[in-house]
Amino acid sequence: MSETKGDFVRVCLADHGSHLLRYARRLTGDPERAQDAVQETFLALWRADHEGLRPRILPWLLAVCRNKALDRNKKERPMVALQEGSAPSVEVSPQDGALAREREWRVRTALDALPERQQEVVVLKFQNGLSYREIAEVTGLSVSNVGFQLHVALKTLRERLAEDKTAGGAA
Amino acid sequence: MSVEKERLTAYVLDEVEATERAAIEAALAADPELRAEVEELRLLGGELRTVLAAEPEPIFDPKRRQAVEHGPATLGSRGLTYLASWLRWPVLVPVAVCGLLLIVFLSRGPEITPDSKVVETPVPDSAEAEVVAVVPPPVEAAPEPGRAQPTAPRTGTVPTEVAATTAGAEAERTGFQPPPVEPTAMPVQQADQLVALATPPPTPLPQPRPKRDGVLSHLQGVALFDETSSSFGGAGPLMMRTLTPPGAPVMADEGISLPGAQGDPNFNTEAYDRIRDNPFKDPRQDPLSTFSIDVDTAAYANVRRFLERSALPPPDAVRIEELVNYFDYAYPEPTGKEPFAVDVEVNQAPWKPEHRLLRIGIKGRTMKSQARPAANLVFLLDVSGSMNHPDKLPLVQRSLRLLVEQLGPSDRVAIAVYAGSSGLVLPSTPGSEGATILQALDRLQAGGSTNGGQGIRLAYDVARQHFVPGGINRVVLATDGDFNVGVTNRGELTRLIEDQAKSKIFLTVLGFGSGNLKDAQMEELADRGNGQYAYIDRLQEARKVLVEQLGGTLQTIAKDVKLQLEFNPAAVKAYRLIGYENRVLAKEDFNDDTKDAGELGAGHTVTALYELVPSEVAFEFKGVDPLKYQQTAPSGKGTMELGTLKLRYKEPEGSRSGLLAFTLRDKGRKAPERSPDFAFAAAVAGFGLLLRGSEYKAGSSYTQVRELTTPGLARDPHGYRREFLGLVDRAERLALPPPIPDPLPTGEAEPTGGGR
Incomplete structure (x- = not known):
């Protein structure tokens, strides 16, 4: 099958472009910088050996994107916020879904309150579906450290959410 | 044994090896608190996934997208981005567009337009159609139509031949070996099929899909996430040319319009598991036949798709039990507390009248909506x-x-x-x-x-x-x-x-x-x-x-439904389960509640067919000399016990199975006495045998299939059976050139390869 590099890049862009943007945005806290980082990531893909990358393309893209994003943070200005767009927009209505929505908001808030590193592994695990090994590849942490960070993150989240439970659990 | 919490997290996240997994699961089985913790972690993981999935996905700036798609070679990334951003200035637009067009033309060829709003929709009707249509190797010619078939059956119901016996009885143990799944010999024809598998499977033939009302326009209205992604991976002509097996037979038959237009570009990635027809078995050696029910019907719709595109389906796409089970049969509703009822009918095998066809019908309890x-x-x-x-x-x-x-x-x-x-x-x-x-x-x-x-x-x-x-x-x-x-x-x-x-x-x-x-x-x-x-x-x-x-x-009303038949060697010389090839179980699996099997849904009917060789009919197992010392009990005509049918099932929420057992009898009924549903099921099975080019198709023919279908048309509220007739006609036309006359001597009872 003769797939050109251009084809490969375009497929990756279609498949993972929005993943990367979401991730870069989280890292830079700035939509414009996220766009830049993602653009640079894909231009780097043009230069890379795409045959070798194929089986582990998502971790590779995330890793490159991470470096580009952090580079930008260093060069321009310090990170503003790790996460934006999670402004508490709870409409508390007595409707069926209200409790569930409130719970989701709590989960999100608790997540945003985690240390950056833990947030990052949680996002890579639960948003991007990476394995420990792939997360290690992206973040440069060791595999066992990834396991540790995730464990601590989940433990903290459980504790925080349990504290909230006095307000009433949901779902 | 205690489990370290960090490992428990790893376990929940599927990050442990098999050995550790087993150890943790053992610990979990013993410790309800630990189980609760696992459950809580799972729920939290689920919530995180939900919350994170709901985060908005930003859209990649189209100008940057273009820069990325064209690669660094054209202008350098920044250059192209900047050039594109000039487009915002009206004065520069004409110049910029010309420049961009030129660059794009030189670098990428004419198919990329600088306007990202133009969407290339890879509708298969589009022009580039340098495609060679490939048709799967024709199924072996059907025997001549109208071969010695009994007269048309009369309609009317036939009483069931089931005598319920020991419900809840323990099944016996036997010291026999599990029934071998391998057929006794590999027919010549299979060699081709292996080749066909090694290369991309025999293909449906590309066919311009008739535009369905409104659908196409709807499709074009769908903005593609990325206009190029869909033309790669799906994209037609190139892939088709490279993947078409060289020397693949090309069949163009007049009367069947072989489209010149390009077909479904991905066709050659279809994957079917190999099916080998279940062979005839000797009840003296393998008295037990065990299988799981199958309520899937996908194979029928898939076969229909091939035929409607004027291609014979690849044999491995034809799962006969799924064809038979596509149709509803008027089996009696359960009356007792069991979730289903069982109905049995025995009559002549239409494709080999001296053989018997045993039909087992299961009807799940109907639920009012x-x-x-x-x-x-x-x-x-x-x-x-x-x-x-x-x-x-x-x-x-x-x-x-x-x-x-x-x-x-x-x-x-x-x-x-x-x-x-x-x-x-x-x-x-x-x-x-x-x-x-x-x-x-x-x-x-x-x-x-x-x-x-x-x-x-x-x-x-x-x-x-x-x-x-x-x-x-x-x-x-x-x-x-x-x-x-x-x-x-x-x-x-x-x-x-x-x-x-x-x-x-x-x-x-x-x-x-x-x-x-x-x-x-x-x-x-x-x-x-x-x-x-x-x-x-x-x-x-x-x-x-x-x-x-x-x-x-x-709605599943019974799960892990398994059947086991024990045949009586005094009455049955050989038996063959038709279809269910990938549902055959080892005989030990029947009583093993950890072995998964098929589920029965509310109102579903499931049908299984066995071809039986009665003890008085001559039959030789392929490649095996007749046994000298095993007694072949001669038996008279009339009612005789063919064997016992046992069913195991679990309640949808249950983990222990219940057992039902029935005695199977053959009252020696002849073709005219068969029920319309029996005839219809036999027609569908015969059709499947023909499509598969099965070595067991014996005297099946498309004409015969049609005859068998007719009485069943009386009960066809949704027109499925009539549609089936249409498919039979199509398949027959596709199976041309006309069959070579079948030289099989009529008195011979041995099933010969492909009826030649």
């Missing part, structure tokens, strides 16, 4: 680029519309999608908010490639969060089959599905479209998930699966 428990459904829809085809995503949308219209206020629906990314497009919503659900369905668009793994987790998470105890909790996966979860995750996926099925969330798989169908994989997923797999090629099929059988498709 009011009585249906509340449903908690999560649709998991594949919206990858390959779904961008009128037969796929738009059909998924229209099909699900039909289902949504059936839902009541206590039902819930959520929609998750997956492509490169996965996300929740509709949180779980009550069935009463139909408009919200339909809107979410209509907004779906295809683009990107498939990453099913995350999506399915998300879907299960949502189902778990809205779990209805005692209700129908089900994930409904709709895909064209490119269910790519990465190489390493296949085992993880099946485990996930099995685990979820154990905790009462089942999986239904709906296959759509053609060309990319990973038939075997999808069937396996559904089996693992205690669910069904149906192939949907048109709205009518969607109606059948999702509306008429709503109860059946959604």
Whole structure:
């Protein structure tokens, strides 16, 4: 099958472009910088050996994107916020879904309150579906450290959410 | 034994090796507190996935996208971005556009336009059609039509020949070896089939899909996520040329329009598992025949798709039991407390009148739709680029519309999608908010490639969060089959599905479209998930699966339904199970409650057919000399005990199976006495044998199939049986050139290879 590099890049862009943007945005806290980082990531893909990358393309893209994003943070200005767009927009209505929505908001808030590193592994695990090994590849942490960070993150989240439970659990 | 908490987290996240997994599971079995913790971690993981999936996905700036797509070679990344940004200045527009056009033309060739709004829709009707149509090797010629067939059966019901005996009896143990699955010899024909498998499977022939009213325009209205992604991977002519097996037979038959237009570009990635016909077995050596029921019907819809595109289906796509089970039969409803009733009929085998055909019919209890428990459904829809085809995503949308219209206020629906990314497009919503659900369905668009793994987790998470105890909790996966979860995750996926099925969330798989169908994989997923797999090629099929059988498709009334027959060597010289090749179980599996088997849905009928050689008919097992010392009990005519039929099943929520047993008798009935349903089932089986080019097709012919079909047409409320007749005609035309006269001597009872 003769797939050109251009084809490969375009497929990756279609498949993972929005993943990367979401991730870069989280890292830079700035939509414009996220766009830049993602653009640079894909231009780097043009230069890379795409045959070798194929089986582990998502971790590779995330890793490159991470470096580009952090580079930008260093060069321009310090990170503003790790996460934006999670402004508490709870409409508390007595409707069926209200409790569930409130719970989701709590989960999100608790997540945003985690240390950056833990947030990052949680996002890579639960948003991007990476394995420990792939997360290690992206973040440069060791595999066992990834396991540790995730464990601590989940433990903290459980504790925080349990504290909230006095307000009433949901779902 | 204590488990370190960090390892418990790793366990929940599927990050432990098999040995550690086993150790942790042992610890879990002993410690309810630990189990509760695992459950809590799972729930939290699910919530995180849901919350994170709901985060908005930013859109990549189109100018940057263009820069990336064209690569650094054209202008350098910044250059192109900047050039493109000039476009905002009206004065410069003409100049810039000319410049850009030139650059683009020089670098990429004319097919890329600088205007990103122009969408290239890879509709298969488009012009470039330098495609050679490939037709699978013709199935072996059918024997001459009208060969010595008994007269048409008379209509009327035939009393069942079942005598219920020892319900709840213990099954006996035998010291025999498990029935070998291997056929005794490999017929010559199989060599071709192996070749055909090694190369891409024999292909359906590319066919310009008739534009369906409104669908195509709808499709073009769908903005592709990325205009180029869908033309790669799907893109037609190039892939087709490279993958067409050289020297593949090309069949052009007048009367069948062989389209010159390009066909479904992905066709040659269809994957079918090899099917070898079950051989005749000797009850003296293998008295037990054990198999799981199969309520799947996907093979029929798939066969129909091939035939309607004027191609014979590849033999391995023809799963005879699924063809037979596509149709409803008027078996009696259960009256007792069992969830199903069993009906048996024995008559002449139409394709070999001296043989007997044993038909076992199982009818699941019908549920009134009011009585249906509340449903908690999560649709998991594949919206990858390959779904961008009128037969796929738009059909998924229209099909699900039909289902949504059936839902009541206590039902819930959520929609998750997956492509490169996965996300929740509709949180779980009550069935009463139909408009919200339909809107979410209509907004779906295809683009990107498939990453099913995350999506399915998300879907299960949502189902778990809205779990209805005692209700129908089900994930409904709709895909064209490119269910790519990465190489390493296949085992993880099946485990996930099995685990979820154990905790009462089942999986239904709906296959759509053609060309990319990973038939075997999808069937396996559904089996693992205690669910069904149906192939949907048109709205009518969607109606059948999702509306008429709503109860059946959604509600399991008995699970792990297994059958075991013990044949009486005094009455049966040889037996052969028709179809169910991939459902055959080892005889020990019958009483083993940990062995999975098929599920029976409300109102479903399941039919199994055996071809039996009566003891008084001459028969030689291929490649085996006649046994000298085993007594061949001669037996008289008239009623005799053929054997015993045993069924095991579990209640949908149960883990221990119950046993039913019946004695099978043959009253020696002749063709005119057979019931219309018996004849119809035999017709479908005969059709399957012909399509498979089976070595056991004996005297089957298309003419015979038609004759057998006729009496059953009286009961055909939805027109399925009439449609079947149409397919028979098509297949017959495709199987031309006319068959070579069958030299099989009529008195000979041995089934010969292909009837030659």
